[in-house]
Amino acid sequence: xxxxxKITRIRVGTASCGIAxxxxxxxxxxxxxxxxxxxxxVGCIGHCYAEPLVDIETVDGVVSxxxxxxxxxxxxxxxxxxxxxxxxxxxxxxxxxxxxVIRLAGRICPTSYDEYVANGGYEGLxxxxxxxxDEVVGEVKKSGLRGRGGGGFPTGMKWGFLAAKKAEQKILxxxxxxxxxxxxxxxxxxESVPHQVLEGMLIAAYATGATKIFIYCxxxxxLAIKHLQIAIEQIYARKLNDLNGRSLEIIVKEGAGAFVCGxxxxxxxxxxxKRGTPRFRPPFPTDSGWKEWPTMINNVETFGNVPLIIxxxxxxxxxxxxxxxxxxxxxxxxxxxxxxGLVEVPMGTTLAEIVFEIGGADPENVKAVQTxxxxxxxxxxxxFDTPVDYDSLRSLGAIMGSGGMIVIGKNRCMVETARYFxxxxxxxxxxxxxxxxxxxxxxxxxxxxxxxxxxxxxxxDFLEDMGNKIRKGSLCGLGQTxxxxxxxxxxxxxxxxxAHVLKHQCEALICNALVDVKLEQSNCxxxxxxxxxxxxxxxxxxxxxxxxxxxxxxxxxxxxPKNTIFRVKKGEGFYSE
Amino acid sequence: MQEHYDxxxxxxxxxxxxxxxxxxxxxSEGYVSDESIKAVAAYxxxxxxxxxxxxxxxxxxxxxxxxxxxxxxxxxxxxxxxxSTLILDWISTELGINDGETDEKGLFSLxxxxxxxxxxxxxxxxxxxxxxxxxxxxxxxxxxREYRAK
Numbered sequence: 099x100x101x102x103x104k105i106t107r108i109r110v111g112t113a114s115c116g117i118a119x120x121x122x123x124x125x126x127x128x129x130x131x132x133x134x135x136x137x138x139x140v141g142c143i144g145h146c147y148a149e150p151l152v153d154i155e156t157v158d159g160v161v162s163x164x165x166x167x168x169x170x171x172x173x174x175x176x177x178x179x180x181x182x183x184x185x186x187x188x189x190x191x192x193x194x195x196x197x198x199v200i201r202l203a204g205r206i207c208p209t210s211y212d213e214y215v216a217n218g219g220y221e222g223l224x225x226x227x228x229x230x231x232d233e234v235v236g237e238v239k240k241s242g243l244r245g246r247g248g249g250g251f252p253t254g255m256k257w258g259f260l261a262a263k264k265a266e267q268k269i270l271x272x273x274x275x276x277x278x279x280x281x282x283x284x285x286x287x288x289e290s291v292p293h294q295v296l297e298g299m300l301i302a303a304y305a306t307g308a309t310k311i312f313i314y315c316x317x318x319x320x321l322a323i324k325h326l327q328i329a330i331e332q333i334y335a336r337k338l339n340d341l342n343g344r345s346l347e348i349i350v351k352e353g354a355g356a357f358v359c360g361x362x363x364x365x366x367x368x369x370x371x372k373r374g375t376p377r378f379r380p381p382f383p384t385d386s387g388w389k390e391w392p393t394m395i396n397n398v399e400t401f402g403n404v405p406l407i408i409x410x411x412x413x414x415x416x417x418x419x420x421x422x423x424x425x426x427x428x429x430x431x432x433x434x435x436x437x438x439g440l441v442e443v444p445m446g447t448t449l450a451e452i453v454f455e456i457g458g459a460d461p462e463n464v465k466a467v468q469t470x471x472x473x474x475x476x477x478x479x480x481x482f483d484t485p486v487d488y489d490s491l492r493s494l495g496a497i498m499g500s501g502g503m504i505v506i507g508k509n510r511c512m513v514e515t516a517r518y519f520x521x522x523x524x525x526x527x528x529x530x531x532x533x534x535x536x537x538x539x540x541x542x543x544x545x546x547x548x549x550x551x552x553x554x555x556x557x558x559d560f561l562e563d564m565g566n567k568i569r570k571g572s573l574c575g576l577g578q579t580x581x582x583x584x585x586x587x588x589x590x591x592x593x594x595x596x597a598h599v600l601k602h603q604c605e606a607l608i609c610n611a612l613v614d615v616k617l618e619q620s621n622c623x624x625x626x627x628x629x630x631x632x633x634x635x636x637x638x639x640x641x642x643x644x645x646x647x648x649x650x651x652x653x654x655x656x657x658x659p660k661n662t663i664f665r666v667k668k669g670e671g672f673y674s675e
Numbered sequence: 676m677q678e679h680y681d682x683x684x685x686x687x688x689x690x691x692x693x694x695x696x697x698x699x700x701x702x703s704e705g706y707v708s709d710e711s712i713k714a715v716a717a718y719x720x721x722x723x724x725x726x727x728x729x730x731x732x733x734x735x736x737x738x739x740x741x742x743x744x745x746x747x748x749x750x751x752x753x754x755x756x757x758x759s760t761l762i763l764d765w766i767s768t769e770l771g772i773n774d775g776e777t778d779e780k781g782l783f784s785l786x787x788x789x790x791x792x793x794x795x796x797x798x799x800x801x802x803x804x805x806x807x808x809x810x811x812x813x814x815x816x817x818x819x820r821e822y823r824a825k
Contacts, residue, residue, distance in 0.1 A: 114792055114793055115796060115808075117806065118799060118806035118808040119796060119809075146795030147795060276792070277790075278790075279750070279752045279755075279790035280751050280753050280790065281790075281794075282792040282793070282794055317698065317735055318788070318790070318791065318792065320804070351695070352694075352695070352698060353733075354694050354697070354698065354735040354736065355734035355789075356732060356733050356734060369691065370690075370691045371690050371691040371692060371694050371729065372729060373729055373732040374732060431795075432752075432753035432794035432797060433756050433757070433797075434756070438753075438795035438796075468752065471752060472752075502752065502794075504753055504756060504794075507756075510756060515756070518752070518755050519752075528732070649764075651761065651764045651765070652758075652761050652812075653765065653812060656811060656812040657813075
């Protein structure tokens with residue numbers, strides 16, 4: 099038997115991260131060389147660091163290749179099932195992960211209805227239709243599922259509110275406006291298993307009697323939108339949207355880039371074509387939402403969990419997780435670690451297990467982890483034995499958030515990181531509440547001053563005071579959580595703030611105003627690359643860097659082949675007269 | 676209404692589709708001009724000021740004409756931690772334009788965005804929607820020069 103006869107199908111991961119790593123070119127080459135073997139585009143299996151990834155299905159099982167180069171040679175290598183470039187899941191991930199929600203991601207063709215069904219898809223919907231709507235709500239309540247968008251509100255209870263409403267129109271909205279910079283769980287789910295998310299929505303529509311479904315998706319996710327549209331057409335063609343005696347419309351609406359639109363009342367305003375400002379609650383959306391009809395909003399990942407609950411039953415689902423947080427959680431793991439990517443772990447897994455065992459981060463080089471994005475907080479490495487669930491994280495001044503998890507290495511500056519988050523939130527504040535609009539701006543300016551080397555000790559008290567006032571004086575989640583990154587870093591990394599304002603030093607050598615650049619003459623090979631590449635001519639002919647001219651752009655450090663140029667503490671570099 | 680804006684006719688005139696209308700304008704023209712605002716306002720029978728209000732609220736909408744190659748430098752958390760400010764610096768130096776500007780020839784325009792969703796490949800940038808990851812200075816400059824030669 100020829101090797102090529104053994105191959106039954108080739109799967110190429112072409113989610114956004116795969117494409118960014120060059121999967122498109124690899125796909126073209128494979129198609130060109132694979133002859134009659136079917137080549138399928140699939141979603142993401144979560145191992146983003148190994149992209150482009152190619153799975154080859156053979157009569158003897160699946161063989162995977164990572165980092166596939168877009169060359170004839172690279173493709174020939176995998177078509178010959180060579181032992182080179184094989185991919186295997188790192189041991190730590192194998193041991194600690196539990197794939198439930200993403201069990202099909204990257205393993206089936208995202209736009210194939212048949213393949214989803216062949217792998218247990220739409221079993222949940224079938225089960226649901228055999229039950230009464232209130233029994234379905236009961237199953238979700240039993241499962242203990244809590245909203246995966248960040249707030250952690252019990253999903254079953256929310257469903258119950260909408261189901262109890264008597265109205266001509268009831269609206270169901272899927273919040274796919276994943277605005278947290280550093281999170282990509284929802285993108286991955288929609289790109290890789292759009293049918294699973296839609297199945298969750300159909301079950302919810304049946305259980306609550308919804309008459310219209312909206313998916314509010316970020317415009318930055320074109321592939322997710324495309325896959326959802328294809329899947330919706332397939333649903334229409336099979337009339338799966340005929341529920342409760344009427345035909346449901348499923349509408350995908352593109353967001354236009356506003357972080358605050360993740361907040362439910364702001365999202366509804368945006369869906370109505372208005373400025374996305376939040377409003378006071380009550381009335382809650384389940385009482386008065388889109389065009390004043392009762393409306394319920396769930397997150398993509400929440401919907402992704404629903405088919406599992408109805409397929410296996412609420413009680414079985416609740417066996418995984420902790421007392422207050424059931425099931426599994428997806429995390430977008432990125433930052434200073436070896437294996438960034440999408441991971442799924444049971445609730446209650448500790449931060450140390452996620453960061454070190456799954457992420458492969460070097461324990462010697464980790465300072466903290468940031469959860470919940472700009473609304474969350476940094477948790478220092480000393481507290482990494484904390485189990486990940488809604489309540490434990492909140493007690494540390496962080497939040498679960500939607501699931502972004504950024505590992506921060508020892509060589510990063512926490513003050514600069516806090517400044518970064520405030521830069522984001524002060525720009526994204528919609529301006530409705532005074533404390534959020536002006537307060538975040540003042541906090542940002544203060545942090546700018548501190549990293550700019552002009553901080554004074556009083557600044558720290560001001561930050562704390564203002565942070566607490568913004569928390570109390572803001573209407574929506576954005577304002578209430580915006581000070582978190584600053585307050586959490588002040589709590590755990592006060593020494594770094596103090597070094598900035600008292601000694602005007604940045605230990606991590608990140609803050610440009612507090613560092614100089616120096617060339618170590620002893621190892622220099624005089625190749626002149628630094629002189630050639632310096633954009634401001636700060637390197638003299640005898641290889642001395644003039645810190646009066648230098649803009650700290652790092653160009654010379656990057657180009658130096660001998661690593662003889664360093665960032666040093668302010669005052670240790672050379673200054674011309 | 677001018678024939679130029681015929682593509683709006685595919686969209687229902689309900690004001691809840693205003694954002695969709697503005698997105699259609701931007702997809703077709705690359706940005707939203709004063710003239711387009713008037714056309715959109717007329718189409719949805721809304722006051723111009725309301726259209727401007729919605730337009731200015733959302734980060735996606737551009738009021739300046741972008742270059743032939745529009746560069747988005749991701750400044751999401753993961754990219755920022757991995758040095759996206761340096762990437763922005765290097766591009767500024769190479770092209771001579773700052774964040775939010777278009778160069779004189781109309782070839783390149785530069786913008787920072789909150790997150791492209793490819794955090795595991797940080798730092799990343801995109802040019803006309805194509806994403807490039809794991810950037811360093813050399814790689815970044817090489818990509819820009821390739822586009823310039825196109």
